[in-house]
Amino acid sequence: MASKLPSHAEYVVIGGGIIGLSIAYHLTRLGHRDVLLLERDQLTCGTTWHAAGLVTQLRANETMARLAQYSAELFRDLENLTGQATGFRQTGSITVAATEDRLEELKRGSSMGRSFGLDVDLISAAEAQRRVPLLDVSDVLGAAWIGSDGMTNPIDTARAFAAGARQGGATILERTPVARILVENGRFVGVETSQGTVRAEKAVISTGLWTRDVAADLNWSVPLQAAEHFYVVTEAIPDLPYDMPTIRDMDARVYA
Ligand SMILES: Cc1cc2nc3c(=O)[nH]c(=O)nc-3n(C[C@H](O)[C@H](O)[C@H](O)COP(=O)(O)OP(=O)(O)OC[C@H]3O[C@@H](n4cnc5c(N)ncnc54)[C@H](O)[C@@H]3O)c2cc1C
Known part of the structure; x- marks a missing residue:
């Protein structure tokens, strides 16, 4: 009712x-x-x-990173806590760096994450490609791997x-x-x-x-505005593993 x-x-x-x-x-x-x-x-x-x-924990500052870490842990447990399936899958994520500045940012973010227990590894381009063979790493200088990242519905x-x-x-x-x-x-x-x-x-x-x-209504100014983004939904791709980690390339402004 x-x-x-x-x-x-x-x-x-x-x-x-x-x-x-x-x-x-x-x-x-x-x-x-x-x-x-x-x-x-x-x-x-x-x-x-x-x-x-996509559920990711590497963030630009400690507050956001801790919140994201809590969210990832909660999404993992939410089905048990509530009885409602969430579709959460811990697939891991790879964030690649195609510039020295981006690599520096990944190093900084990684050491910050590690300081409060986030398991994040800096890996080589070759290791990134070993984990996701479809990845073109010709311009990749290094990458961050977070095994506890994932995706949810x-x-x-x-x-x-x-x-x-x-x-x-x-x-x-x-x-x-x-x-x-x-x-x-x-x-x-x-x-x-x-x-x-x-x-x-x-x-x-x-x-x-x-x-x-x-x-x-309250005469409060909240500076929020919608921004246009684009996404592509494909048909099933035969060789794409179901549990492929999330790939992020901030320099190309794209994730998959
Ligand atoms: C294409 C796309 C991909 C994204 N991918 C990711 C991702 O991979 N990972 C990630 O973390 N985030 C992602 N996001 C961002 C994520 O979707 C948002 O951050 C999140 O959904 C925001 O939730 P919200 O509850 O703040 O807003 P909303 O989901 O927009 O909820 C606001 C609600 O308020 C209601 N409402 C509005 N006015 C009133 C009113 N006067 N009275 C009552 N109700 C009202 C609306 O109907 C709406 O249901 C993505 C977003 C987009 C668009």
Whole structure:
């Protein structure tokens, strides 16, 4: 039976992409049961369903790297925690460097990662090609290999967060757009939705690229903007191993 819009919640999470669903899940894991997530259309209908689902842990700074490391560990365990399959596969990843500057960046990122336990190896071009024979390494100076990187199905992973959040007591409502964030005397007091008003103590705005518009309601400037990217979906390629590691070539601005 579809849940009804409650009149009050401790937390209102606005937006049912992977970020909002993960936040709802984590709030319930922290012991908050009065969590309401509102999605204007269907869960994952925003950016999340487009994602390739690559899970990588090599990041430009420690905070992002630690978050990514936590995510990879969580994605590995999420199916057991929630009972919902995520499609996570630990295929490993190879990031190649075609310039000295990129190699320096990989070395720096690798030693930072290693300092907090990320298993990352710097490997030669020949070793990269041994791991992925299809790789053309003629201009590759070196590469970083992370065995614990992988890929997941973004929709199923988001569904797993939704399942876990519901198990923890959260209410998740689809087709319930938030029309307005309500503020009284300078304090957040709730949200106005297509189905009525919810009084709430705290809100999380997790509306992805729509956050700029949602936050504009509060006269907040959130500098987010969609950018155009291109991707190619191929037919099955006969010699491509199912568990091929993810390949990243930042200098060519491409991953596969
Ligand atoms: C082609 C492509 C490939 C990608 N590949 C990867 C990858 O390999 N690995 C990776 O980590 N990331 C990848 N990403 C990025 C990833 O998809 C996003 O970072 C992620 O999905 C963002 O999630 P989100 O929850 O912030 O946003 P969204 O998924 O966009 O969710 C926002 C939600 O808010 C809802 N919403 C908006 N306004 C309202 C409102 N007023 N009331 C209620 N709900 C509202 C929307 O309907 C939407 O469902 C890729 C992205 C694209 C486009």
